Amino acid sequence: MSMNRHPPRPLIEAPLQFRTSSGGERAKHNALITCPKCDAPCFIRRSVRVTERVKHIDAHCTNTGCAHTFGLELVFRHSYNPGLIDRPDLDLPVCPRDQVPHVMPPTRDAPDDPDQMTMFDPG
Numbered sequence: 001m002s003m004n005r006h007p008p009r010p011l012i013e014a015p016l017q018f019r020t021s022s023g024g025e026r027a028k029h030n031a032l033i034t035c036p037k038c039d040a041p042c043f044i045r046r047s048v049r050v051t052e053r054v055k056h057i058d059a060h061c062t063n064t065g066c067a068h069t070f071g072l073e074l075v076f077r078h079s080y081n082p083g084l085i086d087r088p089d090l091d092l093p094v095c096p097r098d099q100v101p102h103v104m105p106p107t108r109d110a111p112d113d114p115d116q117m118t119m120f121d122p123g
């Protein structure tokens with residue numbers, strides 16, 4: 001069985017989402033993007049991949065009293081683990097080993113970690 005049947009791509013594809021249900025602080029912590037003016041969670045309206053390392057995102061504040069729309073730039077920072085695919089052409093910086101965060105999987109009974117950013121809602 002060849003390992004190169006498919007081009008490199010993410011193993012998991014899932015729609016970006018966040019909880020819009022009530023929840024003030026919680027929604028704010030779980031949102032990928034918060035409004036810089038009012039701290040409310042924001043919808044992503046559109047995203048455009050500019051380069052392998054940069055993505056531009058158009059966002060829309062969910063606070064009807066604000067309604068701010070704005071553009072963001074999502075920039076690759078560094079690899080924690082360079083992974084299994086060689087792309088020397090990208091020249092991606094690697095995080096110093098002593099600065100790599102140790103993020104443990106959530107346990108079943110543990111309360112939600114308010115500092116844990118949720119991009120994918122497991123349902």
Ligand SMILES: [Zn+2]
Nearest residue numbers: 035038061066
């Ligand atoms: Zn806002």
